[in-house]
């Protein structure tokens with residue numbers, strides 16, 4: 001099928017390449033010329049394991065092209081995917097839909113034939129209905145453009161795998177025709193047994209924000225338990241393991257620590273709360289404000305722990321921060337808990353060195369006040385305190401004996417509960433973590 005993917009950020013670029021990979025003829029479109037040039041040359045504009053291979057393969061197949069023209073997109077596509085960002089609106093928690101609207105306004109007047117417009121961006125419930133009305137006022141005479149919602153559930157770091165082998169495909173349509181088009185489009189995945197949930201647009205829009213709200217709640221739940229563990233002298237990791245054996249609960253997303261960040265979970269729970277208030281059901285999701293608050297508190301708790309370990313004053317103390325991205329296997333530093341903690345310590349006068357395997361370029365851009373070191377040992381040289389804030393695999397492989405020789409004081413805060421504490425303690429380190437007994 002001939003598809004366009006409009007918005008080639010994280011979500012769109014991966015979707016475009018994967019759709020070409022499964023046999024469709026895809027045109028990726030973005031207003032950012034630099035990004036489009038990079039993608040067209042097979043250079044991923046972000047770090048994502050496995051993406052460069054799919055991109056190279058898709059470009060070589062001749063089924064993937066990139067451009068900047070919505071007019072060209074209008075002519076190319078039988079199905080148009082909208083994958084642009086829906087950031088938090090300035091001065092409010094609600095989602096800003098101006099980029100989604102701009103795509104519709106730029107595309108629809110140029111449609112030469114009937115087609116399907118499919119939203120993938122995370123949007124407030126009711127958006128499909130609103131766009132349907134907007135399109136009706138723009139579409140050329142004799143042309144029909146139906147709207148469907150098909151939320152995306154990919155995780156950064158696993159984007160290619162999640163796109164090619166998703167846990168489920170959720171599609172919200174009005175009318176059988178749109179549903180049949182999307183079933184044909186995703187046929188290779190459906191044949192491989194991926195569950196396909198066909199519903200109305202409002203339910204589809206809600207599945208996405210409900211899923212992210214549930215994941216955020218699960219993380220904040222275990223972080224709340226970590227606070228109780230600290231007060232009671234109990235161990236949150238053993239608690240999570242024991243809870244996780246109950247298959248109704250499950251062990252995933254019960255990793256206590258510094259909490260969630262990134263471009264999705266924090267913004268999505270806030271936008272969902274704002275939308276629920278508009279719908280008059282604010283009290284139903286009022287708990288999400290607590291989820292957010294518990295999450296923010298883990299950052300404060302980590303800063304407090306660092307201050308305590310520095311004897312109450314961080315002024316001019318050499319602190320090494322391991323990790324800058326919001327999670328491992330990504331170069332994304334949006335709302336990164338690690339950088340939020342590093343910046344707070346810097347404000348208290350600490351002399352910070354940040355190390356991250358992939359995120360230092362972005363960290364330097366967003367936090368020019370922080371000193372980033374490309375080399376791990378250089379970053380740790382002379383440290384009085386080491387904070388492990390993003391659980392990259394290579395930090396797990398660190399040799400605590402060797403590292404103890406490089407630092408001034410072997411004191412570690414493992415704010416992700418991901419390092420082998422016994423080994424570090426045996427190597428002479430003082431190890432502290434959230435929700436674990438000392």
Ligand code: UGA
Pocket residue numbers: 122152153154155156157212215219252253254255256257258259260261262263264265326327
């Ligand atoms: C999240 C969802 O997991 C995806 O399903 C969704 O498609 C995506 O948002 C989106 O809306 O686009 P992502 O933001 O890539 O994906 O990252 P996650 O793997 O969900 O991690 C989010 C944050 O939670 C990270 O900061 C991570 O460190 C933290 N986390 C995760 C914990 O603190 N504890 C856990 O147990 C798990």
